Amino acid sequence: MISLIIKTKKYLKGINTRILKNQIFAGVVFVFSFITISPIVLIIYKLISKGYKQINLAFFTEIAPDTYEAMIALGNNKIIPGGILNGITGTLLMVALASIIAIPIGLLIGIFLYENNKKKYANIVRDITDIIQGVPSIVLGLIAYFWVVKGITHGFSALAGSFALGVMMLPLIIRSTEETLKMIPETIKEAGLALGVPYHKIILRVLIPTGFSGLLTGILLAISRIIGETAPLMLTALGSMGVNYNIEKPTSAVPLLIWEFYNDPNMVDLIWSSSLILMIFVLILNLISKHIIAKKNN
Amino acid sequence: MLNSEKNTKILLFLASLTIVLMASGMVLTLINGSIPIFKEFGINFIFSTKWNPTEGKEAYGALPFIAGTIITSIIAILICFPLAFSTSLFIGEYYRGKKLAKIVGTMVDMLAGIPSIVYGLWGFYVLRPLIVDLGFNSQGYGIFTAGIILAIMIIPYATSITTEIIMMVSNDLKEAGYSLGATRKDVILQIIIPNARSGIFSSYILAFGRALGETMAVTMLIGNTNIIPKSIFDTGNTMASVIANQFGEADGLKLSALIAIGLLLFVITGLINGTGKLLIRKLS
Numbered sequence: 359m360i361s362l363i364i365k366t367k368k369y370l371k372g373i374n375t376r377i378l379k380n381q382i383f384a385g386v387v388f389v390f391s392f393i394t395i396s397p398i399v400l401i402i403y404k405l406i407s408k409g410y411k412q413i414n415l416a417f418f419t420e421i422a423p424d425t426y427e428a429m430i431a432l433g434n435n436k437i438i439p440g441g442i443l444n445g446i447t448g449t450l451l452m453v454a455l456a457s458i459i460a461i462p463i464g465l466l467i468g469i470f471l472y473e474n475n476k477k478k479y480a481n482i483v484r485d486i487t488d489i490i491q492g493v494p495s496i497v498l499g500l501i502a503y504f505w506v507v508k509g510i511t512h513g514f515s516a517l518a519g520s521f522a523l524g525v526m527m528l529p530l531i532i533r534s535t536e537e538t539l540k541m542i543p544e545t546i547k548e549a550g551l552a553l554g555v556p557y558h559k560i561i562l563r564v565l566i567p568t569g570f571s572g573l574l575t576g577i578l579l580a581i582s583r584i585i586g587e588t589a590p591l592m593l594t595a596l597g598s599m600g601v602n603y604n605i606e607k608p609t610s611a612v613p614l615l616i617w618e619f620y621n622d623p624n625m626v627d628l629i630w631s632s633s634l635i636l637m638i639f640v641l642i643l644n645l646i647s648k649h650i651i652a653k654k655n656n
Numbered sequence: 657m658l659n660s661e662k663n664t665k666i667l668l669f670l671a672s673l674t675i676v677l678m679a680s681g682m683v684l685t686l687i688n689g690s691i692p693i694f695k696e697f698g699i700n701f702i703f704s705t706k707w708n709p710t711e712g713k714e715a716y717g718a719l720p721f722i723a724g725t726i727i728t729s730i731i732a733i734l735i736c737f738p739l740a741f742s743t744s745l746f747i748g749e750y751y752r753g754k755k756l757a758k759i760v761g762t763m764v765d766m767l768a769g770i771p772s773i774v775y776g777l778w779g780f781y782v783l784r785p786l787i788v789d790l791g792f793n794s795q796g797y798g799i800f801t802a803g804i805i806l807a808i809m810i811i812p813y814a815t816s817i818t819t820e821i822i823m824m825v826s827n828d829l830k831e832a833g834y835s836l837g838a839t840r841k842d843v844i845l846q847i848i849i850p851n852a853r854s855g856i857f858s859s860y861i862l863a864f865g866r867a868l869g870e871t872m873a874v875t876m877l878i879g880n881t882n883i884i885p886k887s888i889f890d891t892g893n894t895m896a897s898v899i900a901n902q903f904g905e906a907d908g909l910k911l912s913a914l915i916a917i918g919l920l921l922f923v924i925t926g927l928i929n930g931t932g933k934l935l936i937r938k939l940s
Contacts, residue, residue, distance in 0.1 A: 375837055376839055377839065379839070380839035380841040380842075383840075383844070384750065384840065384841070385839040386742065387745050387747065387750065388742075388747055388750075389708045389743075390739050390742030390743065391741075391743045391745075391746040391760060392740055393657055393739055394739040394740065394742070394743045394764065394815075395743075395760055395763040395764060397764050397778075398763050398764075398767050398770070399763075401774065401775075401778050402780075402784070403769060404778060404782060407772070407829060418803065420866070439807075443707055455883075463674055464673055465712075466667065466668055466671030466672075467671050467672050467674075467675055468767050469668055470668040470669065471672075472674045473668065474888040479672075480672075480677070483672045483675060483676060485933075486676055486679045487674055487675060488929065488930075488933055489679060489926055489929070489930070490675065490679055491810075492869075492923060492926060492928075492929035493682075493869070493925065493926050494868065494869025494871065494896055494901050494921055494925055495869065495871065495924075496784070496868070496869065496896045496900055496918070496921075497686075497869070497918045497921055497922050499687075500686070500899065500903075500914075500915060500918045501682050501686070503686055503903075504689065505681075505685070506687050509677075517671075521736050526821065529665060532675075534756075538802075553726070556660045556664075557660070557661050557664045557665075558660055558664040560771075561664070562912075572858045582769055586770070586771020586772065586773065586774065587771070587772075588771065588772060588773045588872045589772070589871035589872050589896070589900050592900060592903075592904075593900075593903055601812075607832075613771060613773050617773060620776075620777065620780075620876075623863060629777055630777075633771075633773075633774045633777060634904075636771055637769075637770065637771075637774065638772065640769045640770070640771070641766075641769065642771055644765075644766070648762075
């Protein structure tokens with residue numbers, strides 16, 4: 359009788375340790391997950407708490423101050439005058455140009471892969487797309503330097519920066535285009551073909567309109583990936599003091615300005631507000647694309 | 657009109673040809689730019705640790721940068737693994753399909769949206785002082801600091817693929833485990849992980865590939881000294897950051913050395929990513 363009680367106790371103890379181990383494991387998973395999401399909160403908190411003071415209308419309508427102006431403002435304990443207009447216009451110019459380069463080619467290649475799904479050559483193209491997606495952005499900056507800065511514009515230029523950014527966008531757009539088209543039911547396409555519609559019209563009137571939200575999401579996400587790129591622009595667009603719309607001239611961009619502010623002790627206060635603006639750009643792009651995806655799923 | 661079918665096909669084919677030509681052009685440009693340095697130093701360029709741009713005494717070796725790149729990325733993946741894997745379990749198993757999982761997933765995705773330079777700033781002004789306060793290192797710069805930031809940066813890439821793979825493990829298997837009295841921990845360790853092993857492995861290889869090429873955040877934190885780091889708190893330099901730092905004033909042999917480093921980086925990331933993709937393809 360006694361031995362049975364001891365046995366049962368031992369058995370229960372075994373169960374308890376197993377339950378305990380299970381709970382400890384879950385606890386570790388939860389703690390680590392919490393640690394994982396904490397940086398995003400901390401980073402955004404830092405940007406807002408340090409950056410909001412500098413943000414006013416002038417921040418969007420004036421160009422970056424020079425270091426002397428910033429020094430005087432610092433000496434008088436005022437906020438630094440000027441803004442990041444040259445960065446914002448430069449970023450918009452280069453993102454627009456990169457999109458013009460990458461979107462048409464990306465869509466066409468995506469359609470090509472969708473059409474020739476299983477062919478050997480299509481697989482090669484797919485592998486190359488993957489390789490380009492994996493190339494570090496600084497290496498793409500090197501390439502843009504040799505092809506565009508040295509070869510076309512003979513000097514640092516917005517075009518060179520846009521080329522580097524465009525090459526970064528390309529694989530993302532190709533991939534999202536192919537994935538989106540794969541989701542479209544074959545029957546829709548076949549209905550068009552059965553009516554004798556020529557293929558380019560199927561693409562323009564059936565595939566692109568049906569997959570429009572997916573294609574747009576892919577493009578927006580691609581833009582949100584490149585908008586904060588700094589390294590390739592240092593080798594290509596270089597930066598400029600004023601607003602520049604000439605694609606053959608050096609151009610500033612928000613990330614380039616952040617880098618300049620970071621390296622200038624007088625202007626270092628501007629890094630947080632500029633980073634905050636850049637983050638808001640990225641977040642808006644992400645939110646719009648999430649919204650589109652959610653709408654599509656409903 | 658008759659030829660429009662054919663024209664569309666030709667147009668699509670030509671588009672696909674641009675990316676093939678572009679990729680080959682890139683490799684050729686990098687090889688072409690690296691020829692002078694390999695002519696001067698031969699294969700020693702890869703294995704030498706000397707980096708001296710002074711004219712007359714010029715010596716270039718890429719080993720400190722190769723070592724720095726690989727070491728920081730390994731530190732990053734070691735820190736990233738427990739965090740990202742736990743998060744994958746949180747999203748894909750513990751709170752699967754629940755609202756909380758969605759919120760956590762969105763927050764992890766947001767990490768991928770933060771520009772590299774903002775990570776650099778945060779690392780410089782928040783993380784670096786912390787490292788100094790903890791007494792690891794007097795300046796706070798170094799491969800450890802850079803590794804932590806890199807780990808945060810690659811978490812979203814590792815998490816998203818691993819979560820998907822964990823969710824693909826068949827419910828029948830898991831239920832069979834539970835019916836035998838297994839706890840959730842047992843199911844995770846003995847059913848989910850063994851089944852998803854190769855997928856998890858390849859997702860961390862891809863995250864590793866990401867870490868290799870990161871530039872700005874690393875440049876701002878690693879200390880930029882051209883030596884092979886001997887301890888985890890030493891400063892160092894990576895291939896990407898030496899290109900970013902020294903490109904501005906480079907010409908002649910030094911420029912060629914930087915391009916050769918770019919070529920090596922291209923090859924290394926290509927190999928790592930290729931391995932990861934190959935493993936994933938084998939799975940499906």
